Amino acid sequence: GAVVSQHPSWVICKSGTSVKIECRSLDFQATTMFWYRQFPKQSLMLMATSNEGSKATYEQGVEKDKFLINHASLTLSTLTVTSAHPEDSSFYICSARDLARLEGNTQYFGPGTRLTVL
């Protein structure tokens, strides 16, 4: 149980284009999902908290107009990187919180999406 999937697992795009990344909780409902960014050999940095049916909460320094988050259902959140630039190349990871589990609303992570912007 508690499986989180991401699609695509990797994507290469041209500078200036937009890329959408999907995050799905496969066997549980997640009212809250989180989006992280990870550069090589670095830690995970929280970008935003996505709440089902409401606007996402962005961390300081994260451009909400560039990183569009939509959490339309209890099992799906999407991150759209708009007008991507090479500096947006990174590993994007989502996580979902399973409220039904007893152990502290544990966050379960997706496998990540490698974005490369040419």
Place this chain on the structure above:
Amino acid sequence: QQQVKQSPQSLIVQKGGISIINCAYENTAFDYFPWYQQFPGKGPALLIAIRPDVSEKKEGRFTISFNKSAKQFSLHIMDSQPGDSATYFCAARSSGSARQLTFGSGTQLTVLP
């Protein structure tokens, strides 16, 4: 502001040895402390977690030791195996409504055969 400090940055251990990774935090509002294991190109996977009202938790070869007064916690991997070679992140969860995780900087563990 780094709220969770993790050390060492890298660790090399012989097969069968004990791997120890340490973390320290400052925010007393943290109420849940998980450890994650991450292999290259993969997302983090929950390894083991502890609440601050418990001083130790053991699951198989993995043990968390928690010192609330010192605001420190550590992961011990007993009988380390080459398959344990990965990056380990400690984390701390805020007690607020968002329940966000703050991650340590990570420790790259290499277990030599």
